[in-house]
Amino acid sequence: MWTKPWKTSEGFLIAGGLFVFGIALQIAVGPVRWSLLAAPANYIALLLLLCAIALMYILRKKVYLFEWMMHGGAAVSSIACALGITMVMGLLPQMREGGVPWLSQMLSFWPFVLLWMWMMLIAALATLNHMRHFKWSQIPFLLNHLGVVVAVAAATFGNADMQKLKMRVYYDSPQWIALSEDDKAVEPGIGIELNDFTIDYYEDMSPKRFASEITVNTADGQKVIGTVEVNNPLKVSGWKIYQYGYDKGLGSESPYSIFMLVKDPWLPAVYTGIFMMLAGALCLMLFMAPKPIKEEEEF
Amino acid sequence: MSWGLFIWFAAAAVICWSLGAYFAWKGQGARVYLFTFLGLAVFFAFILGMWISLERPPLRTMGETRLWYSFFLPLAGIIVYSRWRYKWILSFSTVLSLVFIWVNLFKPGIHSKALMPALQSPWFAPHVIVYMFSYALLGAATFMAGYILFFRKDKTAAKELNITDNLVYVGLAFLTIGMLFGALWAKAAWGHYWAWDPKETWAAITWLCYLLYLHYRKTSPGKWTEACLILLVAFVCLQICWWGINYLPSAKGFSIHTYGN
Numbered sequence: 309m310w311t312k313p314w315k316t317s318e319g320f321l322i323a324g325g326l327f328v329f330g331i332a333l334q335i336a337v338g339p340v341r342w343s344l345l346a347a348p349a350n351y352i353a354l355l356l357l358l359c360a361i362a363l364m365y366i367l368r369k370k371v372y373l374f375e376w377m378m379h380g381g382a383a384v385s386s387i388a389c390a391l392g393i394t395m396v397m398g399l400l401p402q403m404r405e406g407g408v409p410w411l412s413q414m415l416s417f418w419p420f421v422l423l424w425m426w427m428m429l430i431a432a433l434a435t436l437n438h439m440r441h442f443k444w445s446q447i448p449f450l451l452n453h454l455g456v457v458v459a460v461a462a463a464t465f466g467n468a469d470m471q472k473l474k475m476r477v478y479y480d481s482p483q484w485i486a487l488s489e490d491d492k493a494v495e496p497g498i499g500i501e502l503n504d505f506t507i508d509y510y511e512d513m514s515p516k517r518f519a520s521e522i523t524v525n526t527a528d529g530q531k532v533i534g535t536v537e538v539n540n541p542l543k544v545s546g547w548k549i550y551q552y553g554y555d556k557g558l559g560s561e562s563p564y565s566i567f568m569l570v571k572d573p574w575l576p577a578v579y580t581g582i583f584m585m586l587a588g589a590l591c592l593m594l595f596m597a598p599k600p601i602k603e604e605e606e607f
Numbered sequence: 608m609s610w611g612l613f614i615w616f617a618a619a620a621v622i623c624w625s626l627g628a629y630f631a632w633k634g635q636g637a638r639v640y641l642f643t644f645l646g647l648a649v650f651f652a653f654i655l656g657m658w659i660s661l662e663r664p665p666l667r668t669m670g671e672t673r674l675w676y677s678f679f680l681p682l683a684g685i686i687v688y689s690r691w692r693y694k695w696i697l698s699f700s701t702v703l704s705l706v707f708i709w710v711n712l713f714k715p716g717i718h719s720k721a722l723m724p725a726l727q728s729p730w731f732a733p734h735v736i737v738y739m740f741s742y743a744l745l746g747a748a749t750f751m752a753g754y755i756l757f758f759r760k761d762k763t764a765a766k767e768l769n770i771t772d773n774l775v776y777v778g779l780a781f782l783t784i785g786m787l788f789g790a791l792w793a794k795a796a797w798g799h800y801w802a803w804d805p806k807e808t809w810a811a812i813t814w815l816c817y818l819l820y821l822h823y824r825k826t827s828p829g830k831w832t833e834a835c836l837i838l839l840v841a842f843v844c845l846q847i848c849w850w851g852i853n854y855l856p857s858a859k860g861f862s863i864h865t866y867g868n
Contacts, residue, residue, distance in 0.1 A: 395844075398847070510721045589784050
């Protein structure tokens with residue numbers, strides 16, 4: 309142990325140390341408060357993190373830890389640890405509050421966050437290491453590793469900038485006010501008028517389609533008329549408007565329709581990562597799979 | 608097409624696949640392909656018929672996904688056969704397919720026309736079909752891992768490991784595509800691409816398991832026992848993600864991915 313070259317077991321010990329450190333943080337400062345990472349804090353944090361990664365890469369010959377992080381043993385141990393703690397998350401009910409202390413709010417549990425960050429950091433360093441001597445044959449590796457790093461980083465750092473509002477709109481009264489996730493009144497800068505809300509049913513009376521015909525007024529005086537239905541949001545001045553709810557007791561006679569308004573400025577970055585991963589997945593099956601061994605004998 | 612006809616189509620398909628498997632043992636290449644593809648065509652005709660008569664893709668209930676699984680197993684089998692000429696692979700895929708057909712005959716699930724609005728999306732078919740194909744490949748990889756662990760334990764199994772690796776690479780690729788299609792769909796349906804819903808959490812767990820296998824095989828190519836054990840655990844996670852989630856206390860009443868079986 310701790311004799312060079314380090315292997316997987318050193319990785320497990322480091323991850324164990326991170327876990328203990330995470331517990332200490334949890335006790336000292338409480339659960340992770342993701343809302344603190346809203347702009348501009350997230351841009352600054354991301355910039356600092358990128359600088360740190362660059363520094364680790366530059367210092368790789370001086371600090372053995374950084375060199376080791378670019379290789380397989382680090383990858384294996386960090387994936388195994390992220391996997392383990394995510395399994396705990398999958399086995400315990402996750403809720404806003406209550407349940408198992410710490411573990412039922414896994415997304416704000418420091419050890420969970422640190423172990424995932426550790427895995428992503430290792431993937432990022434491995435990416436840099438492969439970029440050093442660029443060859444076309446490394447494209448599949450880069451797409452897969454950089455893709456997942458970009459997608460997860462953008463989703464994480466962009467999370468607090470995402471706005472998810474609920475707006476209840478009655479017939480004949482344009483609505484300009486929506487409620488945020490913590491039930492605060494917010495003005496999204498667009499107003500919605502409900503022209504018609506319909507539900508179509510199948511023969512067995514289970515719902516087939518929910519749809520709201522609406523007119524959206526923007527702050528600069530434009531009017532957009534459109535239909536919002538499940539799986540078909542309407543896009544108006546940076547907002548995506550989703551069909552969210554209605555008065556269930558009254559069904560298609562519902563006097564109002566509820567919309568979800570979503571704005572996610574980091575979405576293009578997340579999609580960049582996702583499309584890199586999709587391309588990477590194609591490469592995985594076409595170029596990365598090991599060559600079949602030609603047989604001498606059949607069995 | 609009514610569900611009552613399933614037994615006839617299934618029987619015809621299984622007979623074709625069994626003939627294909629038989630000729631694989633006899634080493635008669637052309638007949639292997641002829642009968643296996645004939646069986647696939649018959650089985651797919653039933654799926655297509657269901658699709659038309661239900662006026663929606665038959666992908667909603669567990670029974671309907673089992674239908675696709677029964678179809679993809681022999682397809683994965685014939686792909687493996689075409690690459691490695693394993694005599695037994697088609698017998699295996701036929702038997703496994705038969706098991707799922709059997710389950711469907713006794714527990715068909717409800718096949719109503721109703722498709723709730725959340726499932727009416729162009730992403731629906733690609734998302735589930737890609738996932739089912741990946742499950743079939745990863746199921747075959749699990750079988751190989753079990754074979755290596757319990758039957759070939761005293762020999763070097765380089766060729767078997769090579770096949771297992773290939774199945775996992777292709778299976779993981781499809782698993783990734785299925786997961787990301789799901790994320791793109793979720794954005795259109797629910798406003799967010801990833802919400803750590805129990806089904807999503809288990810999809811991530813399953814994905815990480817196979818990722819672990821690939822990295823472990825790269826770094827420790829000699830330690831095949833551990834590698835095969837990872838695959839067995841991975842397949843358990845895959846089952847939890849696919850249907851186990853319906854019985855898991857952590858998901859009961861929490862998951863929005865339950866569409867009534």
